[in-house]
Structures are given as structure tokens and as C-alpha cells.
Amino acid sequence: MTAYYRPLVQHGEARPEGAVALAGQGLWFTHVERLSRTAAARILPAAQVPGDVLDRLTRPRAAISGVAMDRPQIMGILNATPDSFSDGGVHNSVEAAQAAARDMVAQDASILDIGGESTRPGASFVPEDEEIARTEPLIKAIRSATDALISIDTRKAAVAKAAWKAGAGLINDVSGFTFDPDLAPFCAQVGAPVCVMHMQGDPGSMQDDPTYDSVLLDVYDFLHGQVGFLEDLGMSRDQIIIDPGIGFGKTEKHNLILLQNLSLFHCLGCPILLGVSRKGFIGQIGKEPRKDARAPGSIAVGLAGLAQGVQILRVHDVAETAQALRLWAAVR
Structure with a gap:
């Protein structure tokens, strides 16, 4: 029987005996929920977690290209696409992208994620030469304007190579x-440091009828397997970020199950990225059809993720998220 251990995360200066720190952060836990595909869930003291699992849960996460992972970080979304679901067409010119990048960094984004292919539900495939033409000039311009870590959001080697040469530092x-x-x-x-995301299917078909045996454990097993695959190629686990892929081949119910159980993914020993900004379920649950008016709902879900130890929030609304994060940190 394969067992999975989800830490029941808490915060506060006063800690009971037996509390252990989570991933080198200010969060901690005394108990875990042991999950299995074949047995009922059980609550266990942290002391009963196998040593190798407990080590991955507690070990401080290394910095990614100079960006510390011992506190929450903001990744600003900057799409060079005509058809992204929320900001398509906004940053297509070098000048617009450069200005947006400066603003995001001034607003406390430590990472800028540049994309040249929309991955919204139903999106069409973009040829690699077109994706390079969209992203490479923007990365060069942004690199000349800021020292922030630049991430290239791509699934194609040729695009990643061009972006890396232009100044990107994360794939x-x-x-x-x-x-x-x-x-x-x-x-x-x-x-290159990398971020590994889970997606069922591809953007064109992922929302047709996503199904899982157990969405939480299926996504975990996929990420576990891919982290192992990357390690076998010679990558270091502490330079691999994981992303459960909220909204990518998931129903609203699937998304909520993952969000309620995010702390399980700390067992992989990698920083966790959470991308929920302006997504469809935010609009559905929050009753807001306008994509660019979903900052409050996006921030609410993002802060819930931070409470489970997520290290990176990928967002459109950088200034609003940064303000919320400062207050969240102050009252905690």
C-alpha cells in the first residue's frame, strides 16, 4: 500500500511540543493526514511519518536563481499573445511589455513569466517559430530593463533555447x-531551473471531460514521477518547482479538492507554485463574469494557498496581490 502524508499546517509563534517546521518557513505542523488509495484516511503524529518523507517536508527550500523560497514570492504574468484568456493582446509590443515588466517589479513581483502561446481552454497550437518571434524580443527588452528573474512559459525546446539565450532564467x-x-x-x-505543471490532455481538449480516479493522488503521482524523471537526467530536486495545474484539465470540484489539500505536495521536497489568477472557477464561485474584475477572488484563493505553505503565486494583479500579502504577513 502506497501511503501519502499531508501535513496539517498551522502558524503562530507559540508551538506545542512535537511541532516541526514546514519547508523552512514560519509554518509548522504536529500531525499529518495519511492517505491511501485502498484504506481510510488516518491522522498521525508527525513523529510517525517515515524519515525520508519528514525530511522532504521540513527541509528548507533552496533559492531559485536568486529568488528566496523561505517566504512567499509573486510571479507576474506577462503574455505576448493575441488570445490569452485575460490579457491577450495587451503586451504584444516590446514597449508595452517592457513598461509592464518595470511596473510589476516595482510592485514587488520577483519573477516575470513570459508566454507566447495561449494555454486557455480551447486554445490552438502555435508553431515554435511564431512563439519565438513573440517572446524572444520581449525577453531581451525586459532583461535590459530589470534584474528580475524571467521565466519562459513554453512546452517547446526551440522556444526555451531562444528564451534562455535572450536572458530567461527559468523554464x-x-x-x-x-x-x-x-x-x-x-x-x-x-x-536551468524548471517548473513542472500537471495538465490532463492539452489546451485544446483539456476541459472536454476531465476524469480522475483520485484527482489529488493522480496529480501527486504524476508530479512525483516527473520530478524523478528530471532527477535521472541530472537535475537537482531543489531547482525544480511543482505546480498542480489548477484549471488545466480539471472541473471546479477537482480544483477545490486540490486547493483544499495543497500541503500534500510538500512531500515532493520542491517549492510549490499556485496559479489561480482570474480563472473560470473564480468567476463562477465569486459570481464575477468579468475576467479583469476577479482580483479579490484570486487573492482570496492565493492567500489560502500561502496558508498551506505555497511559495509562489502566479498572478495578473501584482500590486493588489502584493498589498494583500503584506497585510497577511503582518497579522500572522
Whole structure:
């Protein structure tokens, strides 16, 4: 029987005996929920967690290209696409992208995620030469304007190579390194930090009828397998970020199950990225049809993720998120 251990995360200066720190942060836990595909869940003291699992839960996460993982970080979304679900067409010019990048960094984004292919539900495939033409000039311009970490949001090796040469320092693959067999070896060769996301299907079909045996454990097992695959190529686990892929081949119920149980993913020993900004379920539950008016709902879910130890929030509304994060940290 494979067992999974979800820490029951708490916060506060006063800690009971037996409390252990979570991933080198100010959060801690005394108990875990042991999960299995074949047995009922059980609550256990942290002391009963196997040593290797407890080590991954508690070990401080290393910095990613100079960005510390011992406190929450904001990744600003900057899409160079005509058809992204929320900001398509806004940053297509070099000047607009450069200005937006400066603003995001001034507003406390430590990472800028540049995308040239929309991955919204139903999106069409973009040829790699077109994706490079969209992203490479923007990365060069942004690199000249700021020292922030630049992430290239791509599933194609050729695009990643061009972006890396232009100044990107993180490869963020929504396919979890399953789309292009040349991408992971390239990242290993150049020593690029990576983000591995779970997506069922592809953007064009992922929302047709997503099904799982257990969405939480299925997503966990996929990420566990891909982290192992990347390690086998020579990558270091402490330079791998994981993303459960909220909204990518998931129903509203699937999304909520993942969000309620995010702390399970700390067992992988990697920083966790959470991307929920302006997504469909935010509008549905929050009763807000306008995508650009979903900052309050996006922030609410993001802060709930931070309470479970998520290290990175990927957002459109950087200034609003940063303000909320400052207050969240102050009252805690």
C-alpha cells in the first residue's frame, strides 16, 4: 500500500511540543493526514511519518536563481499573445511589455513569466517559430530593463533555447515535460531551473471531460514521477518547482479538492507554485463574469494557498496581490 502524508499546517509563534517546521518557513505542523488509495484516511503524529518523507517536508527550500523560497514570492504574468484568456493582446509590443515588466517589479513581483502561446481552454497550437518571434524580443527588452528573474512559459525546446539565450532564467512547462522530448534534456544540459505543471490532455481538449480516479493522488503521482524523471537526467530536486495545474484539465470540484489539500505536495521536497489568477472557477464561485474584475477572488484563493505553505503565486494583479500579502504577513 502506497501511503501519502499531508501535513496539517498551522502558524503562530507559540508551538506545542512535537511541532516541526514546514519547508523552512514560519509554518509548522504536529500531525499529518495519511492517505491511501485502498484504506481510510488516518491522522498521525508527525513523529510517525517515515524519515525520508519528514525530511522532504521540513527541509528548507533552496533559492531559485536568486529568488528566496523561505517566504512567499509573486510571479507576474506577462503574455505576448493575441488570445490569452485575460490579457491577450495587451503586451504584444516590446514597449508595452517592457513598461509592464518595470511596473510589476516595482510592485514587488520577483519573477516575470513570459508566454507566447495561449494555454486557455480551447486554445490552438502555435508553431515554435511564431512563439519565438513573440517572446524572444520581449525577453531581451525586459532583461535590459530589470534584474528580475524571467521565466519562459513554453512546452517547446526551440522556444526555451531562444528564451534562455535572450536572458530567461527559468523554464515553465505546462505539459510537465511530456510534450517535447528535447526540452528536459536541454534544461538539464544548461542547468536551468524548471517548473513542472500537471495538465490532463492539452489546451485544446483539456476541459472536454476531465476524469480522475483520485484527482489529488493522480496529480501527486504524476508530479512525483516527473520530478524523478528530471532527477535521472541530472537535475537537482531543489531547482525544480511543482505546480498542480489548477484549471488545466480539471472541473471546479477537482480544483477545490486540490486547493483544499495543497500541503500534500510538500512531500515532493520542491517549492510549490499556485496559479489561480482570474480563472473560470473564480468567476463562477465569486459570481464575477468579468475576467479583469476577479482580483479579490484570486487573492482570496492565493492567500489560502500561502496558508498551506505555497511559495509562489502566479498572478495578473501584482500590486493588489502584493498589498494583500503584506497585510497577511503582518497579522500572522
